[in-house]
Amino acid sequence: MPHFLVDCSESIFEFHAEDKIIKQVHLAAKSTGLFDENDIKVRVNSFKKYSTGNKIEDFIHVFSHIMEGRSNEQKENLSRKIVQRLTSLFPAVPNIGSNVTEFRNADYCNRNRL
Template identity: 60%
Template sequence: MPHFVMDCSQDIFVSHDEAFIIEQLFLQACATNLFDERDIKVRINSFEKYSVGNKREPFIHVFASIMQGRTTEQKAMLSQQMVSKLVTLFPNVPNIAMNISDFEMATYCNRTMV
């Protein structure tokens, strides 16, 4: 945790490759000082077939799953900074958004916990 999963149209890779985008999202998440960099995970899912408002416009949407405990203000700052970074990297992509979901510490489990 945290997990940042970016869904996007494949055509955004004309501007930047996946490795660069992953690095930029990682660095932006680190810059918020909300997470230990060793815990940050970033992935990208690209789509060839999609619809945005019944149109075929480029899009980026970041889904963040983070451990509970951050304030609403911290989560809003995280979203704002990530979206701002993506807008800078992709000024011609009209649809860029992010949402954050909290998961409970009580129900979280990973390999080292079993």
């Protein structure tokens, strides 16, 4: 925990490799001080076919899944830091966004909780 799922157009890899995107999202999450670095998980899903507002424009969207308990300001800061890093890395990509969804502790389970 947390999990960062990066959806993006495949063509952005012409600018930077997937590894660089993963590293930048990881660093953005780490920079907030909200997470232990060893717990941060980042994955990239790229798409060949997509539409963005009835057009075909490059995009990056990060879906951040974190454990409940953070303030709205902390969640906003997390999204902002992710978007800032990706915008710096991809200034030509017109659609870059992020959102935060919280896991409820009451119904979350992983291997360590068994």
